[in-house]
Amino acid sequence: MAKKLDEWHGCPMRYAAAMIGDRWKLLILRDLTLKGARRYRDFLDAGEGIATNILASRLVQLEDAGIVNREQDPKNAARTIYSLTPKGTDLIPTLLAMIAWSAQWDPETEVPASFERALRSDAEALAHEIRDKLPQFAGE
Amino acid sequence: MAKKLDEWHGCPMRYAAAMIGDRWKLLILRDLTLKGARRYRDFLDAGEGIATNILASRLVQLEDAGIVNREQDPKNAARTIYSLTPKGTDLIPTLLAMIAWSAQWDPETEVPASFERALRSDAEALAHEIRDKLPQFAGE
DNA sequence: TGAACCGCTTGCAATTCGCAAGTTACCGAA
DNA sequence: TTCGGTAACTTGCGAATTGCAAGCGGTTCA
Numbered sequence: 001m002a003k004k005l006d007e008w009h010g011c012p013m014r015y016a017a018a019m020i021g022d023r024w025k026l027l028i029l030r031d032l033t034l035k036g037a038r039r040y041r042d043f044l045d046a047g048e049g050i051a052t053n054i055l056a057s058r059l060v061q062l063e064d065a066g067i068v069n070r071e072q073d074p075k076n077a078a079r080t081i082y083s084l085t086p087k088g089t090d091l092i093p094t095l096l097a098m099i100a101w102s103a104q105w106d107p108e109t110e111v112p113a114s115f116e117r118a119l120r121s122d123a124e125a126l127a128h129e130i131r132d133k134l135p136q137f138a139g140e
Numbered sequence: 141m142a143k144k145l146d147e148w149h150g151c152p153m154r155y156a157a158a159m160i161g162d163r164w165k166l167l168i169l170r171d172l173t174l175k176g177a178r179r180y181r182d183f184l185d186a187g188e189g190i191a192t193n194i195l196a197s198r199l200v201q202l203e204d205a206g207i208v209n210r211e212q213d214p215k216n217a218a219r220t221i222y223s224l225t226p227k228g229t230d231l232i233p234t235l236l237a238m239i240a241w242s243a244q245w246d247p248e249t250e251v252p253a254s255f256e257r258a259l260r261s262d263a264e265a266l267a268h269e270i271r272d273k274l275p276q277f278a279g280e
Numbered sequence: 281t282g283a284a285c286c287g288c289t290t291g292c293a294a295t296t297c298g299c300a301a302g303t304t305a306c307c308g309a310a
Numbered sequence: 311t312t313c314g315g316t317a318a319c320t321t322g323c324g325a326a327t328t329g330c331a332a333g334c335g336g337t338t339c340a
Contacts, residue, residue: 010250012242013170013235014188020238023161030153040318048154051298056319066245078306078317087245094237095153098160101234102152105206105227109151180287191329196288218286218337 019065020091024050024058026098032068032088033095033130038081067091069137083137092127159205160231164190164198166238172208172228173235173270178221207231223275232267 020026031037031046043055050058059082062068067088073079084091100119103111111119118126160166171177171186183195190198199222202208207228213219224231240259243251251259258266 010246010248011170012239012246012249012251013166013174015242015246015249016238017163017166017170019242021161021163021166023157026153026157026161030157034153041316044318049298051300052319053299053321054297057296076307076317080318090241090244094234094241097234097237098156099152101230102155102159104230106152106155109155111152181285189329191331192288193290193330194328197327216286216338220287 016094019067020094022058024048024054025062026095028055028058028062029067029084029088029091029095032082032084033092033134038083038135040080040082043082062088071137081137083135085137089131089134092130093123096123096127156234159207160234162198164188164194165202166235168195168198168202169207169224169228169231169235172222172224173232173274178223178275180220180222183222202228229271229274232270233263236263236267236270 020029027046027048027050028037028043031043035042035046037043037046040055040059043050043059044052059068059070063070065087066085069083069085069088071081071083073081096119099111100116100123102109103116103119115126118129160169167186167188167190168177168183171183175182175186177183177186180195180199183190183199184192199208199210203210205227206225209223209225209228211221211223213221236259239251240256240263243249243256243259258269
């Protein structure tokens with residue numbers, strides 16, 4: 001029997017797999033981290049074809065995991081703003097490691113040369129740069 | 141967000157998400173990389189409760205992706221040996237980034253202090269160390 | 281030669297996914 | 311102040327995937 005969802009803790013790979021081991025969650029994190037997505041529609045329109053019910057479920061899971069923050073836009077109550085929490089921004093090095101791997105092994109993947117150079121020469125600095133450009137949510 | 145980060149449209153993350161964006165694949169990679177798993181039964185017995193049909197399907201997908209190699213044990217034709225290809229071992233930094241994240245954010249993490257220390261001080265060296273200890277498959 | 285093991289495969293019920301349509305709330309213009 | 315449009319979901323339903331258990335063909339060992 002598969003481990004219950006409350007038995008995630010302990011093994012770090014099991015924890016990470018449970019939290020972000022999902023195609024759609026990774027794409028949502030990409031959009032938040034690298035594409036400036038902040039609203040529900042941004043994710044829907046990201047070009048990956050995620051269904052709206054799946055998007056809603058993944059955003060709830062990421063919020064419950066403490067990775068994503070959800071808040072009402074103070075200037076427009078009809079709008080919701082999604083952002084990365086500190087726990088979420090701490091995933092940037094993981095995303096960058098994936099990008100470096102894909103850049104090396106997927107012949108059809110296009111990573112800008114400047115980006116890949118920055119990644120290979122100093123990934124930590126690039127991670128900081130990306131993090132510092134992210135908008136902060138109101139709770140921070 | 142800065143245009144520099146918008147030049148490409150998520151291809152590398154889409155590729156990585158498609159290849160390893162799955163809970164079971166990440167656990168299989170963990171077992172291969174860190175737990176010395178080499179045979180079908182090793183994965184079944186890893187304690188995660190993966191179903192045998194799911195395991196078989198994921199191993200095929202990882203093999204098709206060029207991440208995992210499957211070969212017959214030359215000393216026992218009834219046995220199959222699974223191992224990481226170079227494309228697979230190049231995922232070690234990604235796994236280590238996930239482990240570092242989990243070690244930081246899972247309050248019940250079981251990452252040994254010595255491992256975490258090695259990870260934080262020189263992740264690249266640790267990745268090499270892990271890779272060098274892996275068995276090579278016959279094709280290499 | 282037969283029992284045991286190994287690596288799967290199959291059958292089936294239950295869960296999850298993906299698509300499309302519907303719903304609720306808010307905002308801005310008339 | 312109402313009305314149309316937008317934003318963020320929610321619901322319904324058929325299809326695909328998952329999880330569980332049993333089965334199966336090949337190989338090794340006693």
